[in-house]
Amino acid sequence: MAADYIKLIATNKKARHNYHIDEEYEAGMVLVGSEVKAIREGRVSFQDAYADIKRGEVFLRQLHISPYKFAYNDNHEPLRTRKLLLHKREISKLIGKIKERGYTLVPLKIYFKNDKIKVLLGLGKGKKLYDKRQDIKERDVKRDLDRERKKYST
Numbered sequence: 001m002a003a004d005y006i007k008l009i010a011t012n013k014k015a016r017h018n019y020h021i022d023e024e025y026e027a028g029m030v031l032v033g034s035e036v037k038a039i040r041e042g043r044v045s046f047q048d049a050y051a052d053i054k055r056g057e058v059f060l061r062q063l064h065i066s067p068y069k070f071a072y073n074d075n076h077e078p079l080r081t082r083k084l085l086l087h088k089r090e091i092s093k094l095i096g097k098i099k100e101r102g103y104t105l106v107p108l109k110i111y112f113k114n115d116k117i118k119v120l121l122g123l124g125k126g127k128k129l130y131d132k133r134q135d136i137k138e139r140d141v142k143r144d145l146d147r148e149r150k151k152y153s154t
Contacts, residue, residue, distance in 0.1 A: 007112040009039055012046035015106045017132060019124035024108065025094070027058065027119050028085035034071035035082075039117055041068075044110055051084060051105035051121055053095055058084040060107060060119065084119060097123060 015021070031039070038044075043066035051060050060082045067075045086094075097103050102125065109120040127135075 005112075005114055009042055009110045009112065009117075010044040010046065011109050012049070012107055014046070015108050015122060015124075017127075017135070019104065019106055019122065019126055020131075021106070021108070021122035021124040022103070023123040025086065025090060025121045025123070026113075027121055029060065029110075029117050029119055030083040030085065031117060032074075032076050034068040034074065034076045035065050036117065037071065038065050038068040038076075039110065043068075046107060049107050051107060053091065053098065053105075056088075056091060056095075058086055058091060058094070058105070058121075060084055063107065084121070094123065101125075 045064040045066075047062075047064065049060065049063040051058055053059075062079060063082065064078050065076065066078060094105065098105070103123050104126065106122045106124055107119050108122045111118055111120070
Protein backbone atom coordinates (compact mmCIF):
# COMPACT_ATOMS: atom_id res chain seq x y z
CA MET A 1 0.00 0.00 0.00
CA ALA A 2 1.29 3.47 -0.89
CA ALA A 3 2.22 5.94 1.83
CA ASP A 4 -0.26 8.66 2.72
CA TYR A 5 0.44 12.08 1.23
CA ILE A 6 -0.18 14.75 3.89
CA LYS A 7 0.07 18.51 3.37
CA LEU A 8 -0.59 20.72 6.40
CA ILE A 9 -2.84 23.72 5.73
CA ALA A 10 -3.43 25.32 9.14
CA THR A 11 -2.73 24.65 12.82
CA ASN A 12 -4.67 25.82 15.87
CA LYS A 13 -1.80 27.15 17.99
CA LYS A 14 -3.98 28.17 20.92
CA ALA A 15 -5.61 24.74 21.36
CA ARG A 16 -2.77 23.06 23.23
CA HIS A 17 -2.26 26.22 25.29
CA ASN A 18 -5.92 26.33 26.40
CA TYR A 19 -6.72 22.59 26.64
CA HIS A 20 -5.23 19.33 27.92
CA ILE A 21 -5.66 17.15 24.80
CA ASP A 22 -6.23 13.48 25.69
CA GLU A 23 -7.31 11.88 22.41
CA GLU A 24 -7.21 12.84 18.74
CA TYR A 25 -9.66 11.93 15.97
CA GLU A 26 -9.35 12.44 12.23
CA ALA A 27 -12.53 13.56 10.48
CA GLY A 28 -13.51 14.44 6.94
CA MET A 29 -15.34 17.68 6.23
CA VAL A 30 -18.35 18.43 4.00
CA LEU A 31 -17.41 21.50 1.94
CA VAL A 32 -18.53 23.43 -1.12
CA GLY A 33 -16.19 24.13 -4.03
CA SER A 34 -15.26 27.70 -3.15
CA GLU A 35 -14.32 26.57 0.38
CA VAL A 36 -11.92 23.96 -0.99
CA LYS A 37 -10.27 26.58 -3.22
CA ALA A 38 -9.92 29.01 -0.27
CA ILE A 39 -8.46 26.26 1.94
CA ARG A 40 -5.91 25.43 -0.78
CA GLU A 41 -4.79 29.06 -0.50
CA GLY A 42 -4.51 28.66 3.29
CA ARG A 43 -7.26 31.17 4.09
CA VAL A 44 -8.45 29.49 7.31
CA SER A 45 -8.71 30.87 10.84
CA PHE A 46 -9.35 28.77 13.97
CA GLN A 47 -10.22 31.65 16.28
CA ASP A 48 -13.13 30.52 18.55
CA ALA A 49 -13.65 27.33 16.48
CA TYR A 50 -15.13 24.27 18.21
CA ALA A 51 -16.98 21.08 17.35
CA ASP A 52 -20.23 19.85 18.87
CA ILE A 53 -22.58 16.91 18.45
CA LYS A 54 -26.26 17.32 17.55
CA ARG A 55 -28.60 14.39 16.85
CA GLY A 56 -25.74 11.93 16.34
CA GLU A 57 -23.81 14.16 13.91
CA VAL A 58 -20.66 16.19 14.51
CA PHE A 59 -20.52 19.82 13.36
CA LEU A 60 -17.65 22.28 13.23
CA ARG A 61 -18.69 25.79 14.24
CA GLN A 62 -17.02 29.21 14.03
CA LEU A 63 -14.25 28.02 11.67
CA HIS A 64 -13.58 30.99 9.41
CA ILE A 65 -12.81 30.15 5.78
CA SER A 66 -12.38 33.40 3.85
CA PRO A 67 -14.40 33.80 0.64
CA TYR A 68 -12.63 32.71 -2.53
CA LYS A 69 -11.95 35.86 -4.52
CA PHE A 70 -12.63 34.33 -7.96
CA ALA A 71 -16.05 32.82 -7.07
CA TYR A 72 -18.37 35.78 -7.60
CA ASN A 73 -21.88 34.34 -7.80
CA ASP A 74 -21.73 31.23 -5.68
CA ASN A 75 -19.38 32.13 -2.82
CA HIS A 76 -19.75 30.50 0.59
CA GLU A 77 -20.61 31.99 3.99
CA PRO A 78 -17.28 32.35 5.88
CA LEU A 79 -18.53 31.21 9.33
CA ARG A 80 -21.10 28.63 8.30
CA THR A 81 -21.50 25.41 10.26
CA ARG A 82 -19.76 22.49 8.55
CA LYS A 83 -20.59 18.83 9.01
CA LEU A 84 -17.76 16.47 9.98
CA LEU A 85 -17.59 12.86 8.87
CA LEU A 86 -16.82 10.27 11.56
CA HIS A 87 -17.79 6.63 12.10
CA LYS A 88 -20.87 5.99 14.26
CA ARG A 89 -18.87 4.18 16.93
CA GLU A 90 -16.45 7.13 17.16
CA ILE A 91 -19.36 9.54 17.52
CA SER A 92 -21.01 7.43 20.24
CA LYS A 93 -17.68 7.22 22.10
CA LEU A 94 -17.32 11.01 21.86
CA ILE A 95 -20.88 11.57 23.09
CA GLY A 96 -20.20 9.48 26.19
CA LYS A 97 -16.96 11.26 27.04
CA ILE A 98 -18.34 14.75 26.42
CA LYS A 99 -21.45 14.14 28.54
CA GLU A 100 -19.94 12.38 31.55
CA ARG A 101 -16.51 13.97 31.92
CA GLY A 102 -16.90 17.52 30.62
CA TYR A 103 -14.59 17.24 27.61
CA THR A 104 -14.61 19.62 24.64
CA LEU A 105 -13.97 18.89 20.96
CA VAL A 106 -11.36 21.30 19.61
CA PRO A 107 -10.06 21.43 16.01
CA LEU A 108 -6.25 21.11 16.05
CA LYS A 109 -5.21 20.98 12.38
CA ILE A 110 -6.60 21.11 8.87
CA TYR A 111 -4.65 19.23 6.22
CA PHE A 112 -4.87 17.45 2.91
CA LYS A 113 -4.53 13.67 3.11
CA ASN A 114 -4.47 12.01 -0.30
CA ASP A 115 -6.31 14.99 -1.87
CA LYS A 116 -9.08 14.99 0.75
CA ILE A 117 -9.40 17.72 3.38
CA LYS A 118 -9.24 16.35 6.92
CA VAL A 119 -9.61 17.93 10.36
CA LEU A 120 -7.74 16.64 13.39
CA LEU A 121 -10.05 16.98 16.41
CA GLY A 122 -8.72 16.93 19.95
CA LEU A 123 -10.78 15.72 22.89
CA GLY A 124 -9.62 17.86 25.76
CA LYS A 125 -10.39 19.58 29.04
CA GLY A 126 -9.89 23.29 29.54
CA LYS A 127 -6.80 24.38 31.43
CA LYS A 128 -6.93 26.61 34.46
CA LEU A 129 -4.83 29.78 34.60
CA TYR A 130 -2.24 28.18 36.91
CA ASP A 131 -1.84 25.27 34.45
CA LYS A 132 -1.09 27.73 31.65
CA ARG A 133 1.46 29.53 33.81
CA GLN A 134 3.12 26.23 34.70
CA ASP A 135 3.38 25.29 31.00
CA ILE A 136 4.93 28.66 30.16
CA LYS A 137 7.43 28.27 33.01
CA GLU A 138 8.43 24.75 31.87
CA ARG A 139 8.84 25.94 28.27
CA ASP A 140 11.09 28.82 29.37
CA VAL A 141 13.25 26.53 31.53
CA LYS A 142 13.61 24.06 28.65
CA ARG A 143 14.58 26.87 26.28
CA ASP A 144 17.23 28.13 28.73
CA LEU A 145 18.65 24.63 29.17
CA ASP A 146 18.83 24.11 25.41
CA ARG A 147 20.56 27.45 25.00
CA GLU A 148 23.17 26.53 27.65
CA ARG A 149 23.70 23.08 26.12
CA LYS A 150 24.26 24.61 22.71
CA LYS A 151 26.72 27.13 24.15
CA TYR A 152 28.91 24.39 25.68
CA SER A 153 28.62 21.91 22.81
CA THR A 154 30.32 24.15 20.24
